[in-house]
Amino acid sequence: MAEPTLEQLRAQIDGLDDQLQTLMNQRATLAQKVAEVKQATDGDAVFYRPEREAQVLRRVKERNTGPLDGETVARLFREIMSACLALEQRMKVAFLGPEGTFTHQAALKHFGHAVEAVSLGAIDEVFREVESGAVQYGVVPVENSTEGVVNHTLDSFMDSSLKICGEVDLRIHHHLLLGEHTQENRITRIYSHQQTLAQCRKWLDAHMPTVERVAVSSNAQAARRLKDEWNAAAIAGEMAAELYGLKIMHHNIEDRPDNTTRFIIIGRQDTPPSGQDKTSILVRMKNRPGALYHVLKPFKEHSVDLTRVESRPSRSGNWSYVFFIDFEGHRDDDRVGRVLAALEQEAMDIRFLGSYPRAVI
Amino acid sequence: MAEPTLEQLRAQIDGLDDQLQTLMNQRATLAQKVAEVKQATDGDAVFYRPEREAQVLRRVKERNTGPLDGETVARLFREIMSACLALEQRMKVAFLGPEGTFTHQAALKHFGHAVEAVSLGAIDEVFREVESGAVQYGVVPVENSTEGVVNHTLDSFMDSSLKICGEVDLRIHHHLLLGEHTQENRITRIYSHQQTLAQCRKWLDAHMPTVERVAVSSNAQAARRLKDEWNAAAIAGEMAAELYGLKIMHHNIEDRPDNTTRFIIIGRQDTPPSGQDKTSILVRMKNRPGALYHVLKPFKEHSVDLTRVESRPSRSGNWSYVFFIDFEGHRDDDRVGRVLAALEQEAMDIRFLGSYPRAVI
Known part of the structure; x- marks a missing residue:
């Protein structure tokens, strides 16, 4: 049999595209019907269901046979779901801006491009806008070595009744930055956040073994320092390079190519189990010896x-400590219920921040 | 007949999703075959065909029946094509950085998210990387009132043999910005680029009729000025607000909600006709009375x-002018051929910058 010609192949692709388009629109019609059914049973219906989306995306990845890889197909389905949802309800999602930051990327990665993404200047503003109902969801960084803002997010939870309803992981790159007048062979000191220095340790050992490493409060702070120092370098991201007018001497010097930063989605509702979930809680303990041990024991036992696990001094100032703890499982799981019950005995205070689907893509 | 339940609808959606996924992967397989056929006939084959992509997207928009709107479906197809193409060739696309700028957005809008987008610090660097073959394509702004860089792009063409192979339009918002200590009722002056002031004229007439409007070289420049002036405001985008630590007093004050900025795609190949094309040329004329008239006459006649039309002083300095001209049609069209032939008679020099598909989404 003769090989098909370019024209024949393109005609076949056009035929497939017709079917794809028909199916997308049929899917959107079904999504509209889902919305009608929800609306009929509950006037205040919530159309976005994080646990259902996570299940759909997981199925897509599991049953995928290629040649497109599972993550790519899941990303395409994310956009299709996002477009279908926008027909029912144009969702507003606030994020820690400005536009173009990693948090903006995280918002679009999680919700797709069919949402209205609202940029806000501070983490507590994101919390406030979600609380007031001006937006349905918020996206804020957590475990973000690059911007050093994780603490603001954790602190905001202490005063808020919002729930975590999702998480997003983003790949992050670090670069070696120099001031305009600095020569690479003159560098005697490298500034960065401690976590970033750790993430680039192998590269630094190989390329700059004798240069002193100085940990500062954030990568942005490191970049800012170069203004007045001619024999120093910083490790930070591209935005910091731009913001402070620095040269990028070496790109992507992180040791692990899959270096990621984590973001969370905050909303007003609890999320039902999706089958593969995580739970975050906040536990306040008296500052006595072995406090951490007592917090962690129930997890081990069950x-x-x-x-x-992240610990922070409590803001009420009465010599207590607050632990932010993430763990596998959903609040509705028996084991998790037993852990929470045991912690109630140990802690001065315990707050449930949310159970939510583990990040799929 | 009873209305379907939520479970029944979701089962139907799952069934559709199975079919969608199968079709996506079939499409990817066909795209792989297209690549094989191309490779067999030409070892140096180019896999990305701007004119073919434009045709596919146009068909998608034309035949669309909803409920998803045509632009949304076209955007989904852009991502599917991008993912299929990435299987053959992981394309590298350079853009005027940093990450997160409008130019980055334009690159992803045009090429989809499956390309490797490389951020570069200057427009001539983007040209150089495409020329050297380090990346396949470049994305640079043109007609960009917000950043005032259009001239760098036009100037770069004077020294380059690269071709324009596509255009992208992006929606752009303008905001009224104030310095930290400025009160809105104290404003006596508003700075911005002339084009931006024009784009916000109605809003300014309605809300600040008595305030003086001062045109400066770029919106970023306008924002920078507020540092030292306590009775002035600027109109600029969100990135400028962030960069210079300004408050956004009023969002989206542009008169037309469809205010756009244009970007072009540069590459090394000519692009065949797609059926709805534009052409860009560069014409050098002696600086004599009526030069512009002589340039424009052939267009009118045919x-x-x-x-x-954009005019710039020539850099060779011999009292000549350079016109950058965009017009409807493809170089292969008879009418366009006649215009170009007529211009040859009038001009000192004429350079063809490219024929390319008109922006579809």
């Missing part, structure tokens, strides 16, 4: 995997 | 619609 075989619940911790994914992160 | 009924070819001009979409833009």
